[in-house]
Amino acid sequence: MTINAQLLEKYKMHQPTIIDIARQLGLSKSTVSRALTAHPNVNEKTRQRVLELADKLDYQRNQLAISLLTNQTRTVGIMVPEFISFFFPKVIIGAQEELAKAGYNVVICHSNESYATEVTSAKSLFASRVDGLIVSHTKETRNFDHFRTFTRKGIPVVFFNRVWENEEVSKVVVDDYTGAYQAVEHLIQTGRRRIAHLSGPDTLPNSRSRLNGYLDALKHYDVPVDPSLVISYDLTLEKANIYVNHLLNLPEPPDALFAINDPTAIEALKVVKSRGLRVPDDLAIVGFSDDPISALIEPGLTSVAQPVSEIGQEAARLLLAHLTASADQPAAPTTVTLPTRLVVRGSTGS
Amino acid sequence: MTINAQLLEKYKMHQPTIIDIARQLGLSKSTVSRALTAHPNVNEKTRQRVLELADKLDYQRNQLAISLLTNQTRTVGIMVPEFISFFFPKVIIGAQEELAKAGYNVVICHSNESYATEVTSAKSLFASRVDGLIVSHTKETRNFDHFRTFTRKGIPVVFFNRVWENEEVSKVVVDDYTGAYQAVEHLIQTGRRRIAHLSGPDTLPNSRSRLNGYLDALKHYDVPVDPSLVISYDLTLEKANIYVNHLLNLPEPPDALFAINDPTAIEALKVVKSRGLRVPDDLAIVGFSDDPISALIEPGLTSVAQPVSEIGQEAARLLLAHLTASADQPAAPTTVTLPTRLVVRGSTGS
C-alpha cells in the first residue's frame, strides 16, 4: 500500500510532462497545453518550438490526468463469458471496429463463465471509469446489481446474446425463436419424428427462446412432444456427452437432435460415430451459430447461422447513440433483433 | 475538445467522492481515505460510519485519481495480431489468470495484422499508462519504435510467438525448429520424398525456425531439397489455396505438405479433396499448432502441438518478474523456450 519505493522510482524514471516542456522553453503550462492540443489561440512559432521539444523529449500525454479532469476516458468495456469459440471474438471485432471509428478504445474482459469474476471485472471497469459497457453475461448470472451500478450513474450498458431482461437497457439479440423453429421444421420435413433437444439453462433468455421455437414447431406439425427428449443442461461438453449417450440409450431413441449450439452438436456427432452409428441415417443433427468448424467436419453440420459481426456492430452503434446523447435529449433503450438463417449440410440429409 | 457540456453533465451526475463522505460525516478526506483503505490509524467506530455511508451512497473509488498519484495502474496490456483462431485467445486466458492472481488487470488489443493499428494501440496503451505489455506483433511489423517507447521509459515488455529480436526484452517462444524437424522426419519415415513446405513471411522468426527445421530434416535424411516445393506466403487462406493448387499442378507434384500452421493445412486438405484426390494417399499433410479443429476433421490432421496456455502463463510470469523487480535489483531479459510435440493423426497415414 505504501508508495515510497515507487515515488523514488518515479523520480528516477521521470516522464516528461508539459511542465518540463514549459520550463525549458520559458513558457507556461497553459501555452504548452494549447500547442499540444491544436488549440487555435497559440502562436504558430511557439507551437513549432513546443512540438519540436516534445518530440525530442519523447513526450507522451498522460491520459489519466485528462480523464480525471474531463471525467471521460473514451474507453468502452466489453465483457464476454468466454472467447475460445469463434462467436465472441468475432462480435468483439465487429464492435471494436465501429467504436474505433468513433475514437473509442476497448477494454475486453472475459469472465470465464464465472459470476464472481464478472462482478470483479465490472467493479474494476467502473473504478477505471469506462464511458460505457457492452456485455454478454455468464450463465451463472442471476443478480445484476453490478450492472445497475453503471446504469444508476448514467453510464450506458448494452447487452447482446445473453441479455438482462425487463430493464431499461439496450440489447442486441438474434431471432432465436424463428431460428429454432426453422431448424426443427426442417427436421420434420425431412421425415424425422422423434426430435430431441439439448437445451441450455433456462436462466438464459436465448435458451428459452430456442426451446419455445422447438416446441412450437413440433406443435404446428402435430408431432407429439416427448418430455424425455428435452434436456436442459449446463453447456459443458462433458455433460453434453453424457446426455447424448443417455438419449441414445433410451428404449425409443430419438432420430434427430436439435442442439442449443454447435459445440454441443459436434460433441453429439462424435458420440454417434463412436457408437458405430451414422449421421444422418441414425441421428440427424442440427446446431446453432454456424461455427466455421461446422463446414469442415464430416458430415457438414446443419446449423442456424447468425450475423455475428453485425451483432457487435449493432451493439457498438447502440452504445454510441447513448454515449453521444445529451441530458436534454437522451437515447431511449432499444432492442435490436437480427435475423437468423438455416444452413443445411450433410448432418440432416445428403 | 471543449468540455463545458460535460462539466455540466458531470455536475448533474455527480459521483460521490471521499470529500462528499467526509463532509457528511464532519470528517476530513484523509480520515475517510484511511477508513476506506483499511489503514490501521483510524478509529474502528469511525471506519464503520464511513463504510456505512460509502455503501449507502454507492461510493466507487476513482482508479484514475489513484493511478495518477501512484503512477501505477496495475493494468497490463496484451497485444495480439488476431483472435479468431484458438491460439491467441488461449494464450490470453493463460496470461490473464496468472496476472489476476497478482492483482493486475488486463487490457486486450488486437491489431488485426495491421501495423498502423498496432502503433495506434501501443500509443494509446502508453497514454493510459499500463504498467507492462505482453505482445505478439503483426506480420507487417518491421519497425519496433512504438515498443521502444515503453522499454526506454522502463516499462517492461514481454514478447511471445512473434518476437522482437536482438533486443533487451524477455520472450516466450516454442521450439519451432525441433517441432518442424520432427514433423518432416515423420513424413520421411512414413515414406514421403517430395515434401513441400508452405512457409510464412521470413520477417517472422518462428517462420524462419520452422523452415530451418524442415531443411535440416531433409538434409539429415539425404532427401534432396527442391526449391520449387518451398513457398513463402502471407498466411492468408486465399493465397494458401492458390499455392496448394499450384503445387498440385506441378509436373512432379509433392507427396507431402508441411504447412506453417493448421489453418493452412486445413485449407490444403480442402483443396486436395476438391480435386478428387485423397489424404494421405495422394498428399500427406502436417500442420502446426494442433488447433482443436484438427482432431475433428476427417481425416484427423497430424500437427505439431505447442503448450498454448503455458505460453501465456510464462509470459505473465516474466512480466511480473520485471514488474516486481526494483531499480537496485532489476530482472534480466530472459527467453523461455517451451517444447513442442508431434501429434500424429490420419492425415499422414492410417
Add this chain to the structure above:
DNA sequence: ATCGTTTTTGGGAATGTTCCCAAAAAAATA
C-alpha cells in the same frame, strides 16, 4: 503618439486520491 482591437500568454482552480507531518484528542502513567 494614442487608443482600440486582436492575438497570445500566464496564473490559478479543478479533477479525486494518498501520503506526510503536525495538531488534537484520548489514554496511560506518575
Add this chain to the structure above:
DNA sequence: TATTTTTTTGGGAACATTCCCAAAAACGAT
C-alpha cells in the same frame, strides 16, 4: 492533577492536465 505516551484526526502537497479569466503583447487605425 499533571505529564507523558498513544491514538486519531486534519491540513496541505502532489500527481498531469485543461479550462477560464485576466493580463500582456502585438497590431492596426486614427
